[in-house]
Amino acid sequence: MEQGAAFLDAGANSLQITRFTYLLRREFGVGLPIRTVFDAGSLGAVADLVSAARRGDPGSGPRPPEAGPRRTERRPDPLPLSPGQARLWHLNQLDPGPAYHVPLLIPVDGPVDPDGLRAALSALVERHESLRTIFPVLNGEPVQHVLAPGDCPLALRTQRVEPDGIDVAVREAVAEPFDLTRQAPLRAWLLRGRSDLAGSVLVLVVHHIACDGWSVGPLARDLAAAYRAVLAGRAEAPREAPAQYADFTVWQDRAFGAGADSAGPAADQLAFWEKTLADLPAELPGLYDRPRTPGARMGGGSGSVGAFWPAALHRELVALARGNGATLFMVLQAGVAAVLAESAAATDLPLGTVTAGRSDPRWEEAIGFFVNSLTLRTDTSGDPSFAGLLDRVRSTVLAAFEHQDVPFERVVERLNPPRSLGRNPLFQTVVVLQNIPWPTVDLGVRPAHVIVPHNGAVKFDLLLEFWERRDPAGELFGLTCDAEYDPRLYDRGTVVGVLGRLRRFLTAAAGDPGLSLSRLLAASFATPTAHPARTERNPAP
Structure with a gap:
């Protein structure tokens, strides 16, 4: 599969392609679907799509919300929260x-x-x-x-x-x-x-x-x-x-609030999530070492484990992604889904991820709570090859990004899943590949990276946060993973085992993505690696 190859070979990721589609809408007045741009593969192909759209052939895909002004001239009083x-x-x-x-x-x-x-x-x-x-x-x-x-x-x-x-x-x-x-x-x-x-x-x-x-x-x-x-x-x-x-709050309320057009983009996006997440499992208890304590709340103390994957594996996984018209995040998400689905003895796995919530570049320099959560429902049934699973994940991720503007809280309200103060709704396991620009600050003799230590509180049952390391020349240098878990549910050894098995599974998949999941999972039992070394949190990209 070669779709998106030119963009991916240039190092583009889903967030950058999403932002590119918003720029196209702002500059040319056309709303191309993200998947269409992703699959176009080159700027020339995108230019042809823009020309066709301006001639009245916009193609298919969800309608994005209308762009708002850079500054809202008149804010409501009182001003609601997002x-x-x-x-x-x-x-x-x-x-x-x-x-x-x-x-x-x-x-x-x-x-x-x-x-x-x-x-x-x-x-x-x-x-x-x-x-x-x-x-x-x-x-x-x-x-x-x-x-x-x-x-x-x-x-x-x-x-x-x-x-x-x-x-x-x-x-x-x-x-x-x-x-x-x-x-x-x-x-x-x-x-x-x-x-x-x-x-x-x-x-x-x-x-x-x-x-x-x-x-x-x-x-x-x-x-x-x-x-x-x-x-x-x-x-x-x-x-x-x-x-x-x-101003973002005002725009979001106009696009997705109670007074939003019932036939507009908000309705389209909510209908997508309602259909996609229908009959979603409330949780997958087979994953845990211990059952959830009734009445317990999220926010207690967390456990953490760190791992470092070397540059050779980093390069192999990037090559695997590009060879299948996918991104590195899609490869990681497919690997996590395969490993956890087997542990849970399930084939319908809801995994969460977060987006920057700044698809429109107008919000790039603003400070605030823009981040949004997406539920990626992964189907591992039928024992597909890893390439086959990656194709499913690719479709799931791109569709989710097409509908990422609607606030997660609105999706939860619409689906109305069983609620619990001790469990995140819709998903409890999160996979994130951090690709935001990480800053240095020059307050002294030499610039220094901003460090974000963990605040000691758990927000999800399990969070796998990956970071790409690069050397001074910008070459791939390895992947780190910070795994945070709820110690009321997981033993440390279990999470260490998940990371080790995930590494072995993805190593095997990079070697032969045509192998079935069952064969790759069997291979991931062989030659266990040592416990992953503890790594520094949020290293410089």
Whole structure:
């Protein structure tokens, strides 16, 4: 299968192709289906499709929601929360613990100017409304209230710490609860060594209601730019204000809220998910070492295991993906589905993944909770070859991306599955390949990567988060996987075994993707690898 080969050979992934289709819609007024663009394989072929669409032959596929303005001229008052924000707000009211706190650690090499950092943080909060938004209750419902910059002073707490005391100080900072009804969702600490030359760590803790993984990039860039300007004794050069999260909320509500067109894109997308996820298994209990405790809530302590797969396997899996017109994520998702389906003695496996929620590039520089969840229903029945399973997964992933705009919470409302505070609805196992641009921040002598330590709370039964490593020349250098699991359900040895078996299964599949799943799974029992070495969380891409 050669579809999408030119884009894939150039290193494109599903997110980039999705964003490309949104650019086509914005620039040429045509809404090509993502799968059509993915299968086109070259810019020339896409140009032909655009020309045909402009002549009135748009092809088939779901209608994307209408584009909104870069800035909403008039916002509703009161301003509602997005569906994702509303879910996080209610979870915060039930338990204000650190489950949805996002800690960001920025090492600063050399002297640091605390007053300069305070001024830079103030500029950051002024630029991004989401960092100065509170969520009070009005008439029994939470609303967004964007504070004026002067009404949202950000304190930078400083303290001296020994090198072996940094972890404790970070844990204490992460554990401090947010009262989202009256407190801005950002806090800052400067942990300093025994001398200015010993290095410092800037610790930012943001509540997830105001920040997601993609947000770390614009946050880091804007903070560094403001700090450099302060140190240089000048005002930062004026830049166009980014789109604000509140404007995204208004757009999303218009496209997918209660007042959305019943015959519009929202209805189309919801109908797709209703059909695709009909009669979905509530959970697959055969996966677990222990049954779920009745009444238990998500958000307790998590376990973690890390693995590193070498560059040779990394290259083989990328080649396997390209040879089958797929992406690396599709290969990983197919492998996880095969291994877990056998463990669960099931052939209908719901796996979750997350998207950046920024398909439209207008939101690229905004900070906020844009991330959306998708349910990928994988069918492993009939003992297909790995290539056959990958073809199924490819279709599933592309169809899901075609319908990714509708908020996950709206899908849950429509399907109305059995609910439990101790179980994520629709899926409990998540597979993610992180391909967001990961930033460095220049606050000291040398640029440093932003580090995101785990906040210690579990959000899913099992999360497999993969990262691609590249060497300084940009060549493939290996894959890392951070596996987080609920220790109330899984033993550590079980998760270690899953990672080891997944590696052996995919190694065999790369060698001969025409083999059946049963033969590949049998091969994955042979020659077990040693326990995977613990790896550093979210390494630089």
